Amino acid sequence: MKKPSYIGRFAPTPSGFLHFGSLVAALASYLDARAAGGQWWVRMEDLDPPREVAGSPEAILDTLQRYGFEWDGPVVFQSQRHDAYAFTIQRLLSQGLAYACTCSRKQLEGFQGVYPGTCRNAGHGVEDAAIRLRVPELGYHFIDRVQGEYRQHLGHEVGDFVIRRRDGLYAYQLAVVLDDAWQGITDVVRGADLLDSTPRQLYLQELLGLSQPRYLHVPLIIQPDGHKLGKTYRSPPLAADQATELLLRALRALGQNAPASLANATPREVLDHGIAIWDASLIPHSRSLAEAQLR
Template identity: 50%
Template sequence: MIAGYRGRFAPSPTGPLHFGSLVTAVASHADARAHGGEWLVRIEDLDRPREVAGAAQAILDTLAAFGMHHDGPVCYQHDRLAAYDAALAQLAARGLTYPCGCSRAEVARHGHRGSEGTIYPGTCRAGLPPGRTPRTIRMRTDEAVIAFDDRVFGRRSQHLEREVGDFVLHRADAIHAYQLAVVVDDAWQGIDQVVRGADLLDSTPRQIWLQRALGLPLPHYAHLPLVLDPEGRKLSKRLAAAPVDPAAPLPALHRAWAFLGQPPPPPDCTLQRFWEHAITHWRIERVPPTRSAPLPADQ
């Protein structure tokens, strides 16, 4: 058992819940309940132009239909903008951020490749060049190596300056970056256990860097394999991944459970019986420590 466990599921309302997101929901819910903890839901709707009308409520309704009931009120990031601005102001007052006037094309042209894409070359680090106007706000990195113990992948480390570089906290389209918002919200909600997809594994050192800079507590992390479609691509709403069917939850729950490496539930069980089995038998150490795996059959 993990004392005082408080976890969360944080989908973006850019479409209905698909199987890849269901895997994350199932794992985070089972992990929380198996430890006698709380499971919160946060709707990460900062990117309003990409939001699909009605998707947030559809996701909440699907979670309930699949037997996953959250604790407390749902948090919506669009209500939290003042908190993100306050965090930016705190970092700026300590000289940890700076305005950047570079476009993505310029960064791609002058930067070099790192583990997370093109590394910013530091053009505006010492001040905006003459004639430039701010487009983004970047977080300074340094020579520190950020290390953490992932509950699925084990010990991980990253040299931020060399592998990532100074990263964006406020985007050119005036939207707060995910890295900032997730750190501020996890601390505000008291989240101490984060179970999420492995596409965010390499983002974790940046978030730890921000947590330390803001004086926030550091959660424990567990990253799950991503589900790949038949073409080897991550399932996503952008690629029109088929939504799960809230009218028939058990087949998808069984496939998600098997994808996570867990022991099979009794055959022909009810939804209630599935979750009784899941909460009793969940072991995160059974989750395969791989970044991705194929879509299970019949999905």
């Protein structure tokens, strides 16, 4: 069976319910995949049980269905992928590419998010320690389909980064790279808050010999107080009875035509319209958009 030339995904975190910012990201990934005749998968990024809200995975999937989204194949849960993450970490440790770190957050407060390499050659045991990946003194860059060229020097701007937390939980950077490769993802469409994570993921892909997908980062939706719409700031969950209205608003946020004639359409009809007219080049070349401007 021939592998699809486009495989995309939407990967929500079940730390709350979907909000309008989630919808914009989901819609962009869905339309980009379907307009290309590709597959669209849903992956639940449930890596952090203490932050997970009871019932949110089911609520997220229910909301997606109520808004007309249809995905290919079974939903993947990262909580079922721990063996793959553990195997890769052991491989990186054995090759000297990763090491144990016992630094506390307080110890690192003054370094502005750039790890200073304190434990790099300390030889700590891996028990009760975080695992960090050694990064090269190299700049990484890629061409984002919306944001254009993005550059980051891993050594100067990030430093060795965590791939397994001190509490034993696996880090997003590792899991997303392994799961995108495992699922054969060719195109990653997500929010611009993850733009600066991409060079770390490119390095991991290179280190592990994995293929690199194309990237498209859509603008974040910003609330009046300057915070992005998100679960942390109690953004209102998507209401089932507002599906058509909010889908049309999300289309406008993505620079697509959302005619008033669709005001009484079903969510599925709005999605079909979006697939037919989808043009990723019309997405605003910005990292954020004010929610108030989209009403």
